[in-house]
Amino acid sequence: MFKTNEYFDGKVKSIAFETVECPATIGVMAPGAYEFGTSSVEYMTVVSGRMNVLLPGETEWKSFQPFDKFIVPKDSKFNLEIAEETAYLCLYK
Numbered sequence: 001m002f003k004t005n006e007y008f009d010g011k012v013k014s015i016a017f018e019t020v021e022c023p024a025t026i027g028v029m030a031p032g033a034y035e036f037g038t039s040s041v042e043y044m045t046v047v048s049g050r051m052n053v054l055l056p057g058e059t060e061w062k063s064f065q066p067f068d069k070f071i072v073p074k075d076s077k078f079n080l081e082i083a084e085e086t087a088y089l090c091l092y093k
Helices: none
Strands: 003-007 012-018 023-029 032-037 042-048 051-054 062-064 069-072 077-082 086-092
Touching: 062 069
Parallel strands: none
Antiparallel strands: 003 012, 012 023, 023 086, 032 077, 042 069, 042 086, 051 062, 051 077
């Protein structure tokens, strides 16, 4: 059924589920700075709030707002700066 995930002392929480197409998570991040690693390609969509993202191989941060999407390659790390509580949807392909 559903699996809950908690990271960074509870500042990032998500619920994992299966879509028809692929595994996914829907989650919320509290303000803070985070680094995540990937084991598959991740398709991220901001649902509410805002996140600043430093993608692998990039030198400039990019800002993403509700309904903005970005892709993180497999086997890489990316950094997030969250200024306000932010919700997201992530598809793993």
